[in-house]
Amino acid sequence: MTLDTVKHATETPDVEQPWAELGLKKDEYERIREILGRRPTGAELAMYSVMWSEHCSYKSSKVHLKQFGEKAPQNDAMLVGIGENAGVVDVGQGYAVTFKVESHNHPSYIEPYQGAATGVGGIVRDILAMGARPVAVVDPLRFGAADHPDTKRVLPGVVAGIGGYGNCLGLPNLGGEVVFDACYQGNPLVNAGCIGVMRHEDIHLAKASGPGNKVILYGARTGGDGIGGVSVLASETFDDTKPTKRPAVQVGDPFQEKLLIECTLEVFREKLVAGIQDLGGAGLSCATSELASAGTGGMRVELDTVPLRDATLSPEEILMSESQERMCAIVEPQHVDRFMEICEKWDVIATVIGEVTDGERLEIFWHGDQIVDVPPGTVAHEGPTYHRPYARPEWQDALQADDAGKLPRPATAEELRAQVLQLVSSPNQASKAWVTDQYDRFVQGNTVLAQPEDAGMVRIDEKTNLGVAIATDGNGRYAKLDPYAGAQLALAESYRNVAASGAKPLAVSDCLNFGSPEDPAVMWQFAEATRGLADACLELGTPVTGGNVSLYNQTGDTAIHPTPVVAVLGVIDDVTRRTPIAFAEEGQLLYLLGDTREEFGGSAWSQVVHDHLGGLPPKVDLARERLLGEILIAASRDGMIDAAHDLSDGGLVQAVVESCLRGGNGARLVVPDGLDAFTFLFSESAGRAVVAVPRSEELRFTDMCGARGLPATRIGVVDGDAVDVQGEFSVPLAELREAYEATIPGLLA
Template structure:
């Protein structure tokens, strides 16, 4: 209905119990609609139905996943570092010297397929506001991305828009993009994964939470005006049900971003924090005002009354339902004591940010919303925000899992001689997943603000937090959907292990985890089994490694027809480094450095890059996980970095040892001569993807001290080569010049995407 048609009030709902309502079109199930009627003791108004529909959606309520996500709390390792955990806009960890860091990863998958530029841009904008709402200054972003086959025409439509959206929004905000991933696989055709991470820094005393307490405190909406974009973005195109003639209103489901408005909002909010003008704050993201008002009221100690007429609009035709559901960007909601309202509004005016008092905290226990003098919402806020449906969906190991695991790549033809081995190395290194991503990352500003210490293609991004002491943090994201398809429990643990290892390889101590769990339809028992196994695996691994999950995101229904994406748990790990000048880069930069392989190498090629690139094969079991070995490896890498025993380090993962050698040689501009250790074939030595391993470059003067430390701690190490020349040479097998390598790995993405 239009804004000027009859409004469905609470009084009207009470006397028209049988009025038909579009609950199914709004994505609600019949029993969910019945539950809403039971909660209210009547049918909901149109506005109430709109609120419940978006807040009870999978995106907002986690109704299919929360029974499994509970493990992250139940199994959380004890740590003094965690200041704010799951349940707030983002987790917060103590990094010492009075500093705290908040970080979180979220998805914007479906919008980015529909409208790649705006979908990706507003994904960055939303995660930045989550970080801002915690009281922190955002300092960096990252972007774990997954696309369909690299040579598919639709990938050429989606990827350039996504990359331009991330770069356009982040660059305009003045935030460096310090890391992420780009992975291609046919399973993501039609379902790209656009995950976005942001990290922010604050002092301990600056932490803010999303709650509305203090009777009489005012509720202030500030930022951009509310428009018709993004309505139903987290559930369905809900505006279709609100048209007078029963026709689709055709409002866009994808939000439209304005990074310059967001930059003003950031600076305005930080000044408001500095002057201690807010009692509670929430950003407006998924579900818009429906989310902000219900979550603030639910987490507070009283009720809330909102006058919807006061909301500044950029489209006067919006109905109350549409105003409540709009996901227009660059908006925040603050709870402010009456004596601070004038100053709050003055700060907003200084930054040219629209700010309007839209309501107040009450001494009741209801969320009440009025429109043009009539009450259109009267609900218990917890039932909207925190007491939605909880599903224990059936799950079962799929019938095809055994056959997939039995299809071991051990039977695939392997290189017959050195020449063929050379060809395979070149093929893997220049494949879209392993090739240089500079065509993408060069579109991002990686060094703005002047505190970027490490960025792509390093193992982890690193940011300096304090210019005086050089305190810093490192962040890495990882996730191998091929491993998780073979074994979702192990695959999730491998994602954590790789991210943990990447952080340690740069010299930072891993502290905490955020995750973005991307899966197919929860209504498919096979997908639900993958989800259950992955969450169990991640929770178990976090417990062993001592890295609590601080928060994250679940993205379901990533599938086309019956074809789901590979289960793709993306795991972000944040670590702390006392002195960023002691960081360990990945580049082999000095002639004569000795190359040592840390960890054990086995013939593990299930889900490997070699099997995918050379044979188009996916089958077998992923590499085994030894979490205690991962912990020991990290301790060795940290000690060696701190004490100056190593000049470079690179974790071993996709593509195996030879891929790490290629990347480190090209980054440093020096070649390497490798010698195959006893007990390994050249093929296994080069391409195995055994976990718990790293390659380090050790100065000759430090080799004895380094190997003695490894021996004393029980970590296997073997000298496997030396940094020298201008080629990657495997003694007795082949030589591959750096010029040829560089030309091959640099050419792949430009040839595909221009």
């Protein structure tokens, strides 16, 4: 077979090429020919196909994502924003923290264990590439119906993959979510996040500058696993008529990644690296084109020098492979020997595969023959930009008119009690310990808060007790009812969770999970959600530092609920002053902060009791969220509260039950004047939290709330061994615990 060189491509303009099979549209293929002034070689076609895929190029979403820059709030903490491997924020004392959330949805459905494991590995390398030591991971997860047979296949594999990879790396898993809904059947959402810590001066960027500098590929050998990988899998809708995509799922080796982490951190310490990029989606195609595009010159690569696990791989396959545990570094010639010594010390394979040139082209050779000659920016950053048509779906009005407030409510105290137990034992509200117990939450000894707390928290300085907190949230049911408000509610809940722990919210990363962008209704959902999130970030002062878009999450014509997942990072000066959720001491006074209204659209109660989705989601009041956050942070810092729990899915009763079970103490509740017991217990009004106040601090706390204009209503006391709603019902903690803890193990038995 004749090697398809640049010379051969120039001489054979009419050769048929498999552009459609590689996921390109006809006009995209024609655009590539126009850029090059000839047909592409097979290797060039492979590079453009993966880099211009939906997953890598954001071709359907970037016209909307630009709002995150246009509406970005002024924030002095921002050090590195959108466009790099991950965002970086200043957390004080000379420390910087980098964090990001990404998706590995489609691979995790095809091969749950490896899909989820390599999702963790990929996000960890993104953080590492910024110059930081990874210190913790989080994992927001969504699965199909809890009782569906396929959920029993996907969920255990995903959880085992996350736990197996993260535990082997020695990274604590601090938080996330586990949500069940039939809309995710066949399209589970496996989002993974990571936090890394470094000093300000240690920040590294992905760029290849300095002619003569060497391009070094180091880490695992390149194999046939992951060819196309997420770049292809995440760029089309699943269809039962298509062949299996199993070979495209990457295979991870966490022990190799651990060596890669330590090796990379050592070369950083010795300042041997001029630029660096991890190999994730699109593999070498991405690393070489992005490094060259972000630098000041070109790049020449000898592809046949790449260490292989499979000697039969073609040049195209090497360029498309997404084999894991690989990095690409730009190293000045005088540092190459020392770089190689450190790699050898850590038993990491390292190979010089090319060098930075003073030209403007990315040139790749195979045994001396040139197979790629492209402007790198056209591969990395100048892919198609689609202004997809979008329109509010015809069914949206009817959905919003189907008000959940009209659903039958419990008529007696006995029915109210029964529905509390029904809610607490439902898959989405029940304990997720079956999942989280498979994760090491306390490795490294710096974990301060972890699941099932409102936010995860880690100490980053042992002398000063400086720490950071992170929470991830996203309610697809709210977003289905109103995508604009749903995205804002996701941000508000994450913001509230971080503040409830005592940390000050600083910045945002997001993972925007939606159906096919070729459906105008889905694109309307996406446009509304991004607009809502950008507007809310501006008002709350929390800039988006980066993130991920995952589209084509649908099977046939059935799309998932629009699911914007929002991660909020916060900083706390002293982790010993953090606030847990547990009601730990009898006699603590319980206060409800915020206003409670009859808001049941998209609520857990409407789903669990009536299997209903309709109406409007809770009203968003971002000024109230900000005020509530300030009160929670001040109260935590000054020792005015012993516990705090945000109110969200399941309302007040869910939060109280969780805090009681966490602390091993009951609570006596009194329904406030002006509210009925049902609304008091089940409403999901936003901007609320329940706090436990020591009696000695009651006056100081209520004076602070009154002076700031935040409603604070005393609703009870921590007492006894039951949740007792005065005049209504009482449920022993033992009965609640059995209901809360038995559900998930029972479903997965």
